[in-house]
Amino acid sequence: MRLTDASVAIRPRTAWEALDLGTLMARRQCGVLMASWALITLPLLAVLTAVLWKYPLWALLIFWWLKPAYERLPLFILSRALFREMPTLRESLKAFPRLLRPQLFASLTWRRFSPSRSFDLPVLQLEGLSGSVRSQRLTVLGQRDSGAAAWLTFSGLVLEACLYFGLIALCYMLLPQQLMDDLGWQKLLQESGGEWLWLDHLRNWSYALVLMVWEPIYVACGFSLYLNRRTALEAWDIELAFRRLRQRLTGSAYALVLGLVLVFAMPAEHALAANSCPPPAGDFNPYTDREPDDKARLTNQALTSSQAKQAIKDLLAAAPFQNNQMVTRWRFGEEKPEEEPEEDDPDKVAEFFEKLFKLGEGFGAIEMISLIFKVVLWALLISLLALLIWRYREWLRAFASRLGLPQRAKREAPAMLFGLEITPESIPDDVAGTAERLWLENPREALGLLYRALLSRLLHEHRLPLKSAHTEGEVLRLVDRLQQSGLSQFSALLTGHWQNLAYGHRLPDATVRDQLCNGWRQQFSGQEPT
Amino acid sequence: MSVSPANHTVTQDALAVLDSRYKVETPEGIDLQLRPAGVVPRAMAFIIDLLIRGGVMLVAGIVLALLGDFGQGLLLILFFLLNWWYMVLFEVFNQGRSPGKQALGLRVVHDDGTPVGWGASLIRNLLRFVDMLPVGYALGILSSLLHPGFKRLGDLAAGTLVVYRDEPPTRPQIPEVSPLRAPFALSQDEQRAILGFAERQAGLSSGRRAEIAGILAPALEVHADLAEAELNGIARGLLGQA
Structure with missing residues (x-):
């Protein structure tokens, strides 16, 4: 038995995960496991039923008591399947009498109620230990995970009960109502005489069916707990990795024979043969030895042609290249036949149309009704919505305005900047002329007018987003952004003189007057009626 | 996210290695390893939950019995909450x-490993009443025995998976020896195996340790008796400074 041939991934797991692996192992071999179980147990139950017809409870008790005896067969199948030597049904049944012999009496008497029965069985059956050696071995193995084995047995009890009562309830549900009325449970319970014995035996048989499903899984879970324990104790996974590493490094064939051989229940000479005949060294290749090499090329390389072909095929059949989807949906089955008239017989055709017409009338009535319902339902929905809106009108008025998209607030053009009135109405039409006239009497007012007018124009004609928080410098920077060099220069000049006058009380020269007024005319001449 | 149960194709391909892991591939091409939990631990968990709920109902029943009809009403509401909302x-x-x-x-978790949300949790717990049919969760038990990811019908409908939690790893103990460099390049799996050998020494018998280490003695070019110490040194070297 080669560890590399193991059909399960070998690595240490938690005890619960080992149980899950056992379920998967049983599921993979479920056909043979269930069939062999049925072939052993059901004939026995048949005999018990016949012999103990008067005592159905005793039949069930004996059948249940013998469980450890049947459990040896699933373990045999699973242990062989672990190393990909799956026995056929015939082989398994042939092996069964031989499996029964060792320590049967102990299994059926004082070990019958051991909670870790499934975990102990491999030690008995596969390692063939008995007596004090067995108990020593069990102490070593049972240091961990035997708790899980006990919980497995406990939950097995619960699951068996659930499935058993489920099966009975299912049968009960399937009885026709009329029969139920005639029967009545009361009557059934009262009449415990011979008439109803068959019902008790039927219950026994349903328990046997439940066992057929659950027992292979129970045995497999115990076996996988055992394997897991040995994997942890003997570091099977590390041995496997080390052997692979050595093979990679030294290139020698790895005769991966288990060091502590699992003494499995098989003819001794067979086991010896497997041990003493490692595969031929040197050109051993695990892949080519297994595959039939038809038309194989490049066989001396690490990657042969057949392998490469297979790998490519697998890759192309997998997810990104092929996405198979199955879509299932419901449709009416009766629609079809009416639409396929047989046109060879005129009478039939006429009859068909007549029928179709009648059907159409029927349909019309149905459609009418459905239309009415549709209208009523829609009207209900709409009136309900209207009622809701009316009921919550106050709430909506208060809060619904907030629910809308945030609106851009409309910008109010400021009427005053720096304490100056800048509405277009407050500015005279002929700014330059007015300023020239004012300059002589009141230069401050004249310069103020020019600046006011500038701001007004910037605000209303150039649409500069001026706010009352802006300073003069910031206004200039905004003007620069308009990228009109003439306007920028003029604004800078005007602002400079205005600031000198307004804050510094320094009167500008007389030459400045012409400069500014001409500059104004130049800038705004287009709009300016002179 | 494409979800591929690692053991889904097992029945078709007899050569595939059976494993209890479930691989989820993220769009980034990262494989997440989930470990679905089977019938036995889930049945145990359910029994514990059942006992807790039963205990709560019992205590509440005794206390609320003092309140007469009103208490009975409260008890019914409590029963509804425990029955339908406890799990969710x-x-x-x-x-x-x-x-x-x-x-x-x-x-x-969801099938793709993300935390379970309201929708999935509600569906999987409402469908308990299908799993319970005909009596005592028989359908649910059969379904999770048959499904490779151990799903009951509610899990199938909601697209959820019951997995083992990953406990935060603890720093393993490795024998205190002077670190060595491996004389050959090691793949990740091989490094892991050597580290595993050093970490799990306490659980192995000395004879078994020598036997396993002896496998690599020719490759390490040391005598078989010294292979174990050599491997421990390499493991310490792989681990780096603590």
Whole structure:
């Protein structure tokens, strides 16, 4: 038995995960496991039923008591399947009498109620230990995970009960109502005489069916707990990795024979043969030895042609290249036949149309009704919505305005900047002329007018987003952004003189007057009626 | 996200290696390893939850019996909450863990490994009443025995999975020897195996340790008796400074 041939991934797991692996192992071999179980147990139950017809409870008790005896067969199948030597049904049944012999009496008497029965069985059956050696071995193995084995047995009890009562309830549900009325449970319970014995035996048989499903899984879970324990104790996974590493490094064939051989229940000479005949060294290749090499090329390389072909095929059949989807949906089955008239017989055709017409009338009535319902339902929905809106009108008025998209607030053009009135109405039409006239009497007012007018124009004609928080410098920077060099220069000049006058009380020269007024005319001449 | 149960194709391909892991591939091409939990631990978790709920109902029943009809009404409401919302609320607010699942180290996740949400949790718990049919969860038991990811019908409908929680790893103990460099390049799996050898020494017998280490003695070019110390040194070297 080669560890590399193991059909399960070998690595240490938690005890619960080992149980899950056992379920998967049983599921993979479920056909043979269930069939062999049925072939052993059901004939026995048949005999018990016949012999103990008067005592159905005793039949069930004996059948249940013998469980450890049947459990040896699933373990045999699973242990062989672990190393990909799956026995056929015939082989398994042939092996069964031989499996029964060792320590049967102990299994059926004082070990019958051991909670870790499934975990102990491999030690008995596969390692063939008995007596004090067995108990020593069990102490070593049972240091961990035997708790899980006990919980497995406990939950097995619960699951068996659930499935058993489920099966009975299912049968009960399937009885026709009329029969139920005639029967009545009361009557059934009262009449415990011979008439109803068959019902008790039927219950026994349903328990046997439940066992057929659950027992292979129970045995497999115990076996996988055992394997897991040995994997942890003997570091099977590390041995496997080390052997692979050595093979990679030294290139020698790895005769991966288990060091502590699992003494499995098989003819001794067979086991010896497997041990003493490692595969031929040197050109051993695990892949080519297994595959039939038809038309194989490049066989001396690490990657042969057949392998490469297979790998490519697998890759192309997998997810990104092929996405198979199955879509299932419901449709009416009766629609079809009416639409396929047989046109060879005129009478039939006429009859068909007549029928179709009648059907159409029927349909019309149905459609009418459905239309009415549709209208009523829609009207209900709409009136309900209207009622809701009316009921919550106050709430909506208060809060619904907030629910809308945030609106851009409309910008109010400021009427005053720096304490100056800048509405277009407050500015005279002929700014330059007015300023020239004012300059002589009141230069401050004249310069103020020019600046006011500038701001007004910037605000209303150039649409500069001026706010009352802006300073003069910031206004200039905004003007620069308009990228009109003439306007920028003029604004800078005007602002400079205005600031000198307004804050510094320094009167500008007389030459400045012409400069500014001409500059104004130049800038705004287009709009300016002179 | 494409979800591929690692052991789904097992029945078709007899050569495939059976494993209890479930691989989820993220769009980034990263494989997440989930470990679905089977019938036995889930049944245990359910029994614990059942006992807790039964206990709460019992205590509440005794206390509320003092209140007469009003108490009976409250008891019915409590029963409704425990019956329909106990699992859902715990799963959504406690990272997919009801108290029973918490005790067994389980949690509920979506098929792609993301935490379970309201929709999935509601569906999987409402469909308990299908899993219970005909009596005592028989359908659910059969379904999770047959499914490679151990799903009951509610899990199938909601697209959820009950997995083992990953406990935060503890720093393993490695024998104190002077670190060595491996005389050959090692792949990740091989490094892991050597580290595993050093970490699990306490659980192995000395004879078994020598036997396993002896496998690599020719490759390490040392005598078989010294291979074990050499491997420990390499493991220490791989681990780096603590």
